[in-house]
Amino acid sequence: MGNLTTVWYAVGVLGALGAVFGLVLAFASRVFTVEVDPRHEAICDALPGANCGGCGSAGCAGYATAILNGAPTNKCLPGGDETAAKIADILGIEAEDVKEMVAFVRCSGGGRAKRKYTYSGIQDCLTAMNTTAGGPLTCSEGCLGFGTCVKACSFGAMSLVDGVAKVDRDVCKGCFKCVAACPKDIITMVPLLADVKIPCSNHDRGAVVRKICDAGCIGCGICAKNCPHDAILMKDNLAVIDYDKCQNCGNCVAKCPRKLIINENEQSAVRNPAS
Amino acid sequence: MSITGLISIALGAILVENFILVKFLGICPFMGVSKKMDTALGMGLAVIFVMGVASMFCYLVNAFLLVPLQLEFMQTVAYILVIAALVQFVEMFLQKMVPSLYQALGIYLPLITTNCAVLGVALLNTQGKYNFIESVIYGITGGIGFTVAILLFSSIRERLDSTADYPEAFEGFPIALISAGLLSLAFMGFSGLKIW
Numbered sequence: 001m002g003n004l005t006t007v008w009y010a011v012g013v014l015g016a017l018g019a020v021f022g023l024v025l026a027f028a029s030r031v032f033t034v035e036v037d038p039r040h041e042a043i044c045d046a047l048p049g050a051n052c053g054g055c056g057s058a059g060c061a062g063y064a065t066a067i068l069n070g071a072p073t074n075k076c077l078p079g080g081d082e083t084a085a086k087i088a089d090i091l092g093i094e095a096e097d098v099k100e101m102v103a104f105v106r107c108s109g110g111g112r113a114k115r116k117y118t119y120s121g122i123q124d125c126l127t128a129m130n131t132t133a134g135g136p137l138t139c140s141e142g143c144l145g146f147g148t149c150v151k152a153c154s155f156g157a158m159s160l161v162d163g164v165a166k167v168d169r170d171v172c173k174g175c176f177k178c179v180a181a182c183p184k185d186i187i188t189m190v191p192l193l194a195d196v197k198i199p200c201s202n203h204d205r206g207a208v209v210r211k212i213c214d215a216g217c218i219g220c221g222i223c224a225k226n227c228p229h230d231a232i233l234m235k236d237n238l239a240v241i242d243y244d245k246c247q248n249c250g251n252c253v254a255k256c257p258r259k260l261i262i263n264e265n266e267q268s269a270v271r272n273p274a275s
Numbered sequence: 276m277s278i279t280g281l282i283s284i285a286l287g288a289i290l291v292e293n294f295i296l297v298k299f300l301g302i303c304p305f306m307g308v309s310k311k312m313d314t315a316l317g318m319g320l321a322v323i324f325v326m327g328v329a330s331m332f333c334y335l336v337n338a339f340l341l342v343p344l345q346l347e348f349m350q351t352v353a354y355i356l357v358i359a360a361l362v363q364f365v366e367m368f369l370q371k372m373v374p375s376l377y378q379a380l381g382i383y384l385p386l387i388t389t390n391c392a393v394l395g396v397a398l399l400n401t402q403g404k405y406n407f408i409e410s411v412i413y414g415i416t417g418g419i420g421f422t423v424a425i426l427l428f429s430s431i432r433e434r435l436d437s438t439a440d441y442p443e444a445f446e447g448f449p450i451a452l453i454s455a456g457l458l459s460l461a462f463m464g465f466s467g468l469k470i471w
Contacts, residue, residue, distance in 0.1 A: 021360035032371035124438045
């Protein structure tokens with residue numbers, strides 16, 4: 001075979017291969033087209049795109065699919081009312097109000113909580129719990145302060161203050177990531193506009209709590225008795241606020257003998273946008 | 276072709292001459308999609324699938340088109356063409372016909388089109404003068420070797436991200452590259468392994 005013939009063969013074979021593959025692909029794209037609902041893309045654009053998973057679906061695209069299959073439109077906490085309204089607009093239905101929730105760490109022990117021993121292992125809550133019998137705190141439901149939740153937060157809303165994780169409610173988007181990350185299960189969701197909070201999760205009896213933590217709820221029930229709205233319940237030696245009833249009056253804050261209940265009203269930009 | 280020969284090819288592709296850790300092919304997905312174990316597994320399965328199918332088609336193109344026309348020197352170009360078209364076709368096919376599989380592998384398939392491990396397996400099949408069955412076995416087991424390596428590495432990286440203690444300057448890719456090097460050294464231990 002001469003040199004030139006080889007060149008022609010090569011050109012011919014590759015050209016033919018390319019042409020055949022091209023035709024097959026063109027044909028396949030006709031045969032295998034998948035109908036995509038145009039609203040799906042519109043909803044994806046309306047969602048914030050943080051892929052936080054707070055709605056319960058895997059990412060924003062997953063939530064858009066779920067909405068088209070009939071899921072409620074008010075599940076996106078980072079997007080808030082604005083996003084819910086946009087989605088409702090796309091679907092042509094009535095907008096539902098989003099109940100904004102933020103995370104809250106139910107512990108304020110930190111330096112005021114007693115320690116069983118000095119822990120100097122890997123700085124991670126789960127590791128500390130698994131390797132050293134529940135972690136270095138005497139309180140079995142106290143924040144260990146290694147910042148596993150801080151690392152989990154995609155929005156930079158969490159920080160460690162005096163050995164306890166704190167949520168900045170002005171930044172928190174309510175995605176539940178810290179709630180899932182906390183191995184002690186002491187982070188809960190509270191309404192964005194709730195000011196009065198009880199930062200303790202210990203269920204031990206009062207005498208025990210007094211010994212192990214200076215910032216623990218002793219379950220005396222004074223706050224519950226003094227609440228004008230019956231919003232505080234005593235559950236297993238721990239005061240818990242029912243936010244459906246709480247009016248943020250702050251009575252309990254003044255009455256608590258341990259000075260434990262906090263009122264975030266004064267410090268928050270949610271309430272005082274000017275400051 | 277004896278069964279022992281096939282087993283020998285399989286073990287060689289998975290352990291002794293692991294595509295990533297010994298041949299250093301397909302490093303980009305190895306570094307890129309190994310942060311979480313689920314995504315690493317998805318990528319691994321997609322690679323097994325594509326490498327198997329690609330070895331099959333590349334063998335056919337080589338044996339029935341390039342060799343008879345004495346165009347072996349065009350192998351690289353022809354294989355790239357075959358692989359690119361094939362992956363596109365498979366993606367479209369899966370999306371329509373097997374949506375569940377598409378959900379699992381879909382986002383990884385386009386990434387694999389340009390993966391050098393896939394082109395590598397096709398060229399190594401030709402170099403090793405493997406027949407059709409041997410080619411397919413080599414492709415699939417090469418993919419399994421890729422999956423083993425990326426799964427091992429992703430478990431290491433998950434730990435690096437959460438709990439491991441290392442100097443701050445190594446944060447991110449530097450520590451990942453060092454761990455990959457150590458993993459690769461460990462796989463060197465298989466190099467003495469010989470079967471039949």
